[in-house]
Amino acid sequence: MTNQLQAGGFFRDESAEYSFFAGRMDAFFGGLGARGLVVMSQLPLTVTVALVVVAAGIFSPATLADERFRLALLAHSAIFAACVAIPWERLPAGAFIAIPVLDCFTIGFTRQAGGPDFNILSLMLVFPVIWLSSGRQRARVVLAILVTVLSTVIPAAVFGSEPTRGSMIRTIFLPLVLSAIAVSAHIVSGILHRQRKALLKKDQALAETLAESLDRQRLLDAVLGAVGVGVWVVDPEGNNVLTNRAIRADPRLAGLADGDTGTCVLQSDRATPVPPRMLPVARVTRGDVFTDELLWTGEGQEQRAYSVGAHVIRSRDGVRSGGVITFVDVTALITALAAKDNFVGTVSHELRTPLTSILGYLELVLDEPGHEAIETELRVMHRNATHLLGLVNDLIAVASEQVDLSLQEADLARLLADVVDSTFPQAADRGLELVLEAEQPLATHMDPARMRQVVGNLLSNAIKYSPGGGRITVNAHRTGTDLVCSITDPGVGMSAEDQEQAFKKFFRSARSRATAIPGAGLGLPVSRAIIEGHGGSLSLTSAPDEGTTATFILPAC
Incomplete structure (x- = not known):
């Protein structure tokens, strides 16, 4: 019945339906032609008739010897032979309908010739009825019902059989039952067709998505292969997911990506090994994000410097699904x-x-x-x-990158007062008010000459970059075991990009160059080196047109 349903749909007039059932036939029968599909659809009925012949020869030889019964069986054979011999591909799409119609009449004559003992053969009408009604055209359902009625009436009339109660019941109820089957087959066929169309649309969308994905993958592969930056993608557990050509071509990075524990990774001083928990892959698995961290690999003259960065990959729902680590070989730049x-x-x-x-x-x-x-x-x-x-x-x-210091115990508050006093005339010439707010005393171990240099540099910057007048405030106080000093000016301020570059040697912002503010770009780098030599830190907080605050911290006595 399944084959009949499929073959019935295969020869429809509607191209969409034709494609639907053609797809099903290709899936089940490996792309049989139209003739093979018709034969496969007819085969269940032909096999059933053959079994009837065997049963008749065993249990009712007299019926098998009946000339009318043999003619009916011969008609079945002729119909199957026609299915095999006729080139259905060359005929109109609906030509196959003749086969199930002839099946209905042949079944009717076979049942009539077999007599009351073979009334059960009426059930074989299910095969051609389903075949006919499986199409989307409603006329086929009507045709299936009509030939069912005619297959009951015409054989009885041809054989001159007198109407009996059993024949009347069969004439009335058999078409009703088969009509229900025909309608059900028609509905099921429509449902299958709609599902098939939906699946085809989904398949097409998936195919397009897959094609786009493959195009993007090829583009990504081309980009990753072309760039000189090493790219290493890991999963949430740190396992290797993807490495590009730059990683694989560098034995040091390839060993790191392969988990080679013998790969030597050093900090920026080129001597201190990086602890395992601070290796890039370990950090990215913890969710750390970093950029431009300098690491060295190798030993002796074979050492290479890499600027390393890491970015976390997150899924659509925000869950961390891995990370990307980049390696830029900066050995030539460092050299x-x-x-x-x-x-x-x-x-x-x-x-x-x-x-x-x-x-x-x-x-x-x-x-x-x-x-x-x-x-x-x-x-x-x-x-x-x-x-x-x-x-x-x-x-x-x-x-x-080293400053010679001569440390001694001194009062930072007094030093600040002396530098502010000496700088006061310079600030007044620029229309600036210079205010000192410092706790007394602020004892620390420092090199007074170098600290005067630091405070002088910071105050000089505050004055130079405050062309519009205003107040410069120097504040110093003790916080726990530290001394904190901040110098705040009302000047032009700095952008975030300039703040990142401010402590680099010889850096000067575009604004300072455009306004011809004097300087060599050494004050802040030297000041940081001096402060760090004292065991402290120096930082900047600024915003464009909102002034700048320079803060340094020293350990207190």
């Missing part, structure tokens, strides 16, 4: 920066010796009488040479 620092340090050392000599001779000249006429010029020379020597010393400190 170039080191060479630059070495050059700056060497040149600065070479400049400091003659500058010191110049200052010494200038002081001798100023101490000797007889130069009163050019004393003003000499003092200008001395002041500029002193400024230049200070700049050279700053260059040396920046290049070496």
Whole structure:
């Protein structure tokens, strides 16, 4: 019956229905042609008739010997032969309907020729009825009901059988039952067709989505293969999900991605091993997000420097589903920066010796009488040479990243007062009010000369970057075991990007360059180096056009 239903739909006039049942036939019968589908649809009835012949030969030889019964069986054979011989592909789509119609009449004659003992053969009408009514056209349901009635009436009339109570019941109730079956088959066929259309739409949408996904995958593969940045994707447990060509081509990074415990990963000092819990993959599995962290791999001359960043991957519902770790080889950049620092340090050392000599001779000249006429010029020379020597010393400190300190116990509050007093005239010339708010005393171990340099640098920046006047506040107080000093100005402020770059050597913001504010970009790096040499920290808080607050923290005595 299933085959009949499928074959019945295969030859419909509607192209959508044709495609639907063609798809089902392809799935079940491996792409049989139209002839094979008709044969398969007819085969259940033909097999049933063959079983009837066997049963008749065993249990009712007289019926099998009846000429009319044999002619009916011959008609069944002829119909099956027609199914096999006729090229259905060349005929109109609805031509196959003739087969189930002929089946109905042949079943009627077979049942009539077999007599009362073979009335059960009427059940075989189910096969052609389902075949006919499985189409979406309602006319086929009517046709199925009509041929059912005619298959009951016409054979009786042809054989001249007298109407009996049994034949009348069969004539009335058999069409009713088969009509219900026909309607049910028609409804089921419609439901299957609608489901098939929905599935086809979903299949098409899935195919399009898959094609887009494959295109994106190819694009991603091309991008990951083209960039020189190493990309490593891990799952929530830190297992390797994806590595690009840059990772696989670098033995050090490949070993790290493969979980090689022998891979040596060092901190930025190139000597201290990174603890296992601080390795990039361990951190990203904890949900850490970081950028531009410097790590070294390898040993000796084979060491390579990488700028490492990590980003967390989250699913649609916000659950962490893994992470992406990026490695940028910055060995050449680090080497170039080191060479630059070495050059700056060497040149600065070479400049400091003659500058010191110049200052010494200038002081001798100023101490000797007889130069009163050019004393003003000499003092200008001395002041500029002193400024230049200070700049050279700053260059040396920046290049070496170390500051020589002579620590002693001193009062930070008094030092701040002295520097504020000496800076007051400079602030007044710019229309700025300079206010000191400091607790007394603030004892700490420090290098007074270096701390004067730090406070002087910070106050100088506050004055230079506050062209509109206002108040500069210096506040210092004790917090637990620390001394906290902040210098707040009402100046032009800094953007977030500038704040990230502020402590880099020679950095100057675009605004300071555009407004010709003097400076070499060394004050903040040197100040941070000095503060960190004291065991403290220096930070900035700022916003454009809202001023800046520079804060340093020192350990208290």
